[in-house]
Amino acid sequence: MSQSCVTINQEWDIVAARHMGREKSKELNIGTVDQARIATAISELARNIYLYTESGTICFEAIEDPHHYKKGLKIIAKDEGPGIKDISKVMEDGFSTSGGLGAGLPGVKRLMDSFDIISEEGKGTEVIAVKWSR
């Protein structure tokens, strides 16, 4: 259950997070296409931290499903930023969060196999997303 984390302070850190995510994906035998999807999801999450909060972390964890049938990569993006007031709103298509350049959180949800978000105004946001190896 060991986690590896990257702290996001500047744009370069997005690349570091993608790199770590890709390495972990390779270790878990996740295919090339899914590696690229995971990297894009990480970009999205890290860019949100970079753009809207002081700082935050992107952590990675190798997980197994309860029956040990498959392995997966769990991504935890956490910040102590302003939080999200209306989560349903940011989960709508077309309501992009990263300066018009991204697919936003709905994009992350589509790129990954499972997605969860907890946010409290003034306290911060945590996104947890998983991609299973096929």
Place this chain on the structure above:
Amino acid sequence: MSQSCVTINQEWDIVAARHMGREKSKELNIGTVDQARIATAISELARNIYLYTESGTICFEAIEDPHHYKKGLKIIAKDEGPGIKDISKVMEDGFSTSGGLGAGLPGVKRLMDSFDIISEEGKGTEVIAVKWSR
């Protein structure tokens, strides 16, 4: 102003029309991407004839703009089929005409630079579309 035509009776004729269209496009120095777009537009037009009418023709003509600045390929798809009752309807996205597999006439319009359609119920349909070389 000479025209070259392919008669569409069976599915194989779609390929013949595409072939002729691509050769003409190459002669006019139309780029690879636009060649592929023209071929797709021809598929769409020829498939409409093949699916909905007894027979029809796809003709090609090399044209020039009035100021002789550029050359273009004009495609004329003509049939004596049942005609189109509600043209505004078939020009709507999502109202596909070629068995769900195609992008329909709005697709042809998008693939080409100009598009016109004349249709009379019971008499037939004529589509004229042009792509200019860049």
Place this chain on the structure above:
Amino acid sequence: MEPFKLDLENYRELLKRYMNNQDETSLYQAELFSKLSMQHNILPEEIINIHIQALKDLCPDIPKEIDMSMNFLLETMISYGLAYQEFQSLREKQGELESEISVAANMQQTLLSTTKPDVDDLDIGAVSVPANKMNGDYYHFVTDENGNVGVAIADVIGKGIPAALAMSMIKYSMDSFPETQRNPSAILENLNRVVQRNVESGMFITMFYGLYHPRTSTMAFSSAGHEPGFYYHAEQDEFCEIKTEGIVLGVDENASYPQFELSLAEQDLVVLLTDGVTECRIGDRFIETDEVLQVIRDYMHLPAQEAVEQVYRYFERLQGFQLRDDFTLIFFKKKFHQ
């Protein structure tokens, strides 16, 4: 052509044939492959991936740098794949919305439905067609216990769903007015207050209300900024505009609506309409009043219902079968004395 399979093997065979022959048939099948793939929700990055696999199978000695370049290309396709997925959800959502609007339009029709009154000395025709699914025009007939016939015609400034909602409001409000207030001036004053209170600023309604008294063959009427109708004076074979005064509903809480009167002789005709008729657009220009009256004249000898329908059909065709605004037309014709 053999039946089509959506898999790596199939793609590899097509690609192999194309690499050998560079034939149009293979390219046509590439097109079919991608269309079928799209139907099966295959994303563009997956096409790139299948291409990479097929290429490696066909050319095992592919230079390493070219292999790498393909990974780079794959990376650029992820965002396009996301857009395709968003397109699919949007299409689904749009479908739902359109069927919702259809249901709402049906409800509206039930709600706003009205019966033409059966009056001995009148021949009445009415047609109302929305430009889109929901109608922002409205007309309604009522007959009171003395046999007087009320006719309302209204137009919300604006179209579509909000206009339709506003129209429903008008209908409910009118239904709840006490019988004693059913003269044109009072009705419009009442409605004006309802609109003022309930409708957001920026949404206005124009309305004409007429009340026909069969005993005196007169029509009392008031208008709230509504498109003027026409009065056809049979004896002089002449049309004139029906003049009124009164501001649109919802602008001024204290607005009053002066009431006028018109005497109808045999064969006289009152034409009520919305601006969807008079502001009919043909290409770049609007139609002239004279042309509208000429069209009306061409059909007014017919029974009133047939006449309004013919006029509508004429204008529908003139506008290339695409109404720019809701279209409502009412003929109120005083019959020959029998």
Place this chain on the structure above:
Amino acid sequence: MEPFKLDLENYRELLKRYMNNQDETSLYQAELFSKLSMQHNILPEEIINIHIQALKDLCPDIPKEIDMSMNFLLETMISYGLAYQEFQSLREKQGELESEISVAANMQQTLLSTTKPDVDDLDIGAVSVPANKMNGDYYHFVTDENGNVGVAIADVIGKGIPAALAMSMIKYSMDSFPETQRNPSAILENLNRVVQRNVESGMFITMFYGLYHPRTSTMAFSSAGHEPGFYYHAEQDEFCEIKTEGIVLGVDENASYPQFELSLAEQDLVVLLTDGVTECRIGDRFIETDEVLQVIRDYMHLPAQEAVEQVYRYFERLQGFQLRDDFTLIFFKKKFHQ
């Protein structure tokens, strides 16, 4: 990172660096390249084309068969490009429709707006959130001259625009009822007739109407097939379902709605809701009543308005922030005697 240019040269440089270093930075920039390209309406087949050009520049001795294979790949992308263009027009169309619906939703909010009554011995909280923009749920408070508090909660079977239209009807009808008929049973009987008359068959409305008498601390209520609420008996620390009888509005013209009564002691709580709360769906299963009550219990110690909002937030999250149905929850709490 240097400013970003959208051209072949830029792509070639990125690709070159990636082919040399296989670094994540280049892949990240590939992602940015494709996102910017999309913003500039570049289609996927154009990306393939730019890739082919760049590859030929970087590896002039690229094997001919690989070059050909890329043309084949390009051919498969044309249909994806078309889908992307259709996506863009659909998005535009959707935008227009959504702004129409926003205007209509605003109108609806103005129309259905209600003020929580300020009663000494009650703490009232209410929240109503539509699944889409327009609400097919409805709640309303009225206070009469004797200080009695009426509360209505209703749900149209169906969602979206048609449901919202039906809700507006309910509101207009209730507004026009005479004061003398304001007891739950009579109100529902009246409304039933209105719905029967004006709404197309197939559209039903469920409604609960309660009337609280502060002097006796009792609530009289009737229900038209509405999702049962809950009564929390503070002394026994127990929830029980509020039992009612009565068919949904719009089915049987002669339906009657028996009236019941509930005595509220200090700290007792009446929970009114729509099935959007109780039929909350989590993945494949519906939530159990016990779970709903547990959530209510967790928050009911808070001031009523805060409590209902917390319960809403809890369920919103449980459903992945996508409500499947309109969600309405009212807490009616008898305060401590002061």
